Amino acid sequence: MNIFPAIDLYNGKAVRLYKGDYAQMTVYSENPAEIALDFAEKGAKFIHIVDLEGAKEGTTPNFETVCKIKQASGLFCEIGGGIRSMEVIDRYLSAGIDRVILGTAAVTEQGFVERAVAKYGDKIAVGADIKNGLVAVKGWTETLDLTLEDFCRRMQSVGVKTVICTDISKDGAMMGTNLELYKTLSEQFSMQIVASGGVSAIEDVKKLAAMKLYGAIIGKAYYTNSIDLREAIEVAK
Helix, strand or coil: CEEEEEEEEECCEEEEEECCEEEEEEEEECCHHHHHHHHHHCCCCEEEEEEHHHHHHCCCCCHHHHHHHHHHHCCEEEEECCCCCHHHHHHHHHCCCCEEEECHHHHHCCCHHHHHHHHHHHHEEEEEEEECCEEEECCCCEEEEEEHHHHHHHHHHCCCCEEEEEECCCCCCCCCCCHHHHHHHHHHCCCEEEEECCCCCHHHHHHHHHCCCCEEEECHHHHCCCCCHHHHHHHHC
């Protein structure tokens, strides 16, 4: 299993939200590229980046910061948040970002995912953000009448290779991850499943790795030193 340490961006800074609440934001660094360098130094191969402003507004206000993270670290970088047009996908991938994650637009824009996958293949991933069993969009501020299983079925049918699934109720809460959810997904679908939200102890990493998931995202646990990133990477192997 691959470990994806995360950098969430807001106003050019590395921050974390509590359960997706923008009113409960903690700033961890004024220089996200420095954090990316620390990830690399600890043995990371991947970085998961989220533009929180972009996710809410459908824009790319942190584009330059994302590029700095890639340039500073040299690691595989994936970016989600506000990617709702082919132009934005083109812009990120042309700038050297390795994979883009479609969220809101994957649900609301008919045919968008199909066009993106047809053009870029496995450089396209999809984020499935779940609130009370239903898919949430627009920076987790709205939920749709669409279950996770139906959404994943739809994504797999159009050729999506990677799904990042976040249980919002677990995100930033440091109370463990939703193991049952990821077990179900890994059994039902052939896509690469990435677990996100609530990976808060090394035990979570061990249990997810035992499921042979493709990846797990470590966010707040890195910033609060609850998980040693170097150890997590070794355990995940």
